[in-house]
Amino acid sequence: MKPLRVAVGLSGxxxxxxxxxxxxxxxxxxxxxxxxxxxxxxxxxxxxxxxxYGPGESRDIAAAKEAAARLGIPHHTVGxxxxxxxxxxxxxxxxxxxxxxxxxxxxxxxRVKFGALWDGAxxxxxxxxxxxxxxxxxxxxxxxxxxxxLKRGTDRTKDQSYFxxxxxxxxxxxxxxxxxxxxxxxxxxxxxxxxxxxxxxxxESQDFLESRHYGAxxxxxxxxxxxxxxxAGRVVGEHKGIVNYTVGQRKGVGLAGGPAPLYVVKIDxxxxxxxxxxxEALFSGSLRALEVNWIPVERPPEGGLRLQVQIRQRHEAxxxxxxxxxxxxxAEAVFDQPQMSVTPGQTAVFYDGDAVYGSGTIA
Numbered sequence: 001m002k003p004l005r006v007a008v009g010l011s012g013x014x015x016x017x018x019x020x021x022x023x024x025x026x027x028x029x030x031x032x033x034x035x036x037x038x039x040x041x042x043x044x045x046x047x048x049x050x051x052x053y054g055p056g057e058s059r060d061i062a063a064a065k066e067a068a069a070r071l072g073i074p075h076h077t078v079g080x081x082x083x084x085x086x087x088x089x090x091x092x093x094x095x096x097x098x099x100x101x102x103x104x105x106x107x108x109x110x111r112v113k114f115g116a117l118w119d120g121a122x123x124x125x126x127x128x129x130x131x132x133x134x135x136x137x138x139x140x141x142x143x144x145x146x147x148x149x150l151k152r153g154t155d156r157t158k159d160q161s162y163f164x165x166x167x168x169x170x171x172x173x174x175x176x177x178x179x180x181x182x183x184x185x186x187x188x189x190x191x192x193x194x195x196x197x198x199x200x201x202x203x204e205s206q207d208f209l210e211s212r213h214y215g216a217x218x219x220x221x222x223x224x225x226x227x228x229x230x231x232a233g234r235v236v237g238e239h240k241g242i243v244n245y246t247v248g249q250r251k252g253v254g255l256a257g258g259p260a261p262l263y264v265v266k267i268d269x270x271x272x273x274x275x276x277x278x279x280e281a282l283f284s285g286s287l288r289a290l291e292v293n294w295i296p297v298e299r300p301p302e303g304g305l306r307l308q309v310q311i312r313q314r315h316e317a318x319x320x321x322x323x324x325x326x327x328x329x330x331a332e333a334v335f336d337q338p339q340m341s342v343t344p345g346q347t348a349v350f351y352d353g354d355a356v357y358g359s360g361t362i363a
Contacts, residue, residue, distance in 0.1 A: 004129040005029045006176060007121055009113065010075065012063025014191050014199040015134030015179060020071050021194055022178040023132060031126060032068035032075035034061055035117045037084035044209070044216045052108065053084070054210020067199075078120035080112060087111045093217055093243075099267035100345025101246040103163075103312075104208045106359075110166035114175070130176050137161040138180035139172050142296060148172035150295055150356040155183035162313050165349045165359035166293050218243050226272035228255065231265070231281060239274045242267050248282055248341030267344075283338035286320075287311070289348045289360030290330050296357060300324040300331075308351040309333045311342055311362065317351050322358075331360060 008020040010032040023030050038057040046055040061077055068075035088108050095102040118131055136153030137160050148169055153159040167175070179187055191200040209216070215223075223241030230236050237255050239245060245253070249264040253276060263282055266275040287309075294300055305324075308317035320333040333348065342362060349359040 003027045003029065005031070005127065006130045006132050007031045007033045007118075007126065007128045008073075009117065009131070009133045010034050010064040010067055011134070012060045012067055013134070013204070014196065014202055015136075015187060016064075017067045017071070017134075017196060017199055018187050018190055018194075019132055019134040019178050020067070020073060021190070021196075023176070024071065024073070030071070030073045031128070032064060032071070032073050033117060033121055033131075034064040034075070034077050035080045035084075035113065035120070036061060036077050037081050037112075039081035039085065041085070042216055044211050047210070047212075049207065049210045051207035051210035052105075053089070053208065056210050070196075076121070076124055076126065078117055078124070080116050080120060083116040084108070084112055087116075089217065092214075093222075095345050096214070096218070096243040097222060097269065098345075099242050099269035101343050102345045102361075103347045105163050106166050106347045109163055110168075110171075114164075114167055114171045118171075118174070130174050132176035132178065134179055135160045135164060135177055136179055136182075136184075137164050137177055139175050139177055145296065147296055147298075151180075152351075152354040152356075153177075153179070154181045158184050161356055162310060162347070162349050165295075165347065165356050168293070169295075172295070215244070224272060226274070228253070229273055229275045231275065231277045236276070242269060242272060242274060245274050247343040279340075282340045284335075284342040285338045286332060286334045287342045287348060288330060288332050288363045290363050292324070292329060292331050292358050292360035294328065294358040296352075296355065299328045300358070302326075305350075305352075305357070307333075307357055309335065309339075310349045310351065311339060312346050315339075317349075322350050330363075331358070 006023050006028045010016045020030050044054050065075050088104050092104050136158040138151040140149045152161045188200040222243045225238050227235045228237035228239050245264050255262050262276040265277045265281045304321040307322045309320045310317040318335050318339050320335045322331050322333045324331045344362050346362050348362050350357040
């Protein structure tokens with residue numbers, strides 16, 4: 001590959017630092033970029049935690065600047081607080097208020113980290129050829145179709161293709177993922193060899209929020225109490241506001257002491273009600289996904305596709321028949337075996353082996 005001008009999303013951690021290090025070794029001109037999203041508008045105490053959003057962001061930006069200095073590359077901070085609030089936080093709140101459980105990281109990657117950050121760099125006058133991050137995933141180009149493909153990282157324990165599944169062809173086309181074929185141990189070993197022992201020993205953090213719970217994002221009015229119902233519709237308790245619950249939840253429901261554990265199986269925002277039931281009530285044989293992003297094809301073929309469907313990050317993808325709608329914008333997945341806690345609002349990712357075939361929001 002000829003030398004390129006590459007922006008690396010620097011977080012202050014070992015993965016992004018080694019991404020920049022590897023690209024420099026390959027002879028590319030590397031520039032560090034860090035997005036600034038915290039605006040101080042929420043009452044989140046600084047507990048020393050690390051996350052994508054919170055008052056500790058200044059420490060992360062300082063760490064990114066320090067990493068850039070050690071690498072000998074320029075560094076720029078791009079202010080994206082307004083975009084992040086509108087695109088990620090407001091959407092997160094709206095979804096929870098509607099009784100759904102969104103994945104903020106998938107949306108942030110699609111709209112902010114791989115979208116607004118790139119645009120912000122252009123506003124700074126940075127002419128860039130590519131954008132690189134320390135994600136454990138792979139991007140390849142199909143020799144047959146010419147389309148860019150997204151594949152799982154070689155290290156399956158660190159694979160982050162799930163979080164990148166909403167990226168467009170344009171975004172994938174400018175993306176470099178140098179760690180996609182490495183495992184975490186090799187990355188830490190590389191850091192030690194390069195004299196970055198302190199980074200190799202850094203604890204990891206992939207939290208969305210610098211808080212132990214999401215309550216800081218909601219107003220008191222969002223926690224309006226309502227009935228907890230059993231599967232027959234009988235009132236068996238009172239919930240503390242639907243924004244405090246998600247499908248599959250058992251702890252914190254407040255109905256302990258019964259003959260069997262009870263789980264949240266449904267959230268009805270219109271009725272302000274939470275329905276609970278036994279574990280077996282959590283299993284679903286199918287799901288419908290909206291706003292599907294197809295990756296290897298512009299439009300999926302008619303009829304069903306045999307794929308593996310992953311319904312959340314820590315879920316083993318399950319075989320299913322995926323049937324796209326005629327317009328290609330949605331799809332139904334019928335599982336070979338019912339799956340537990342198919343949660344509205346979460347992201348369903350369709351895999352064809354190691355390749356992401358598409359992804360959408362569970363309706």
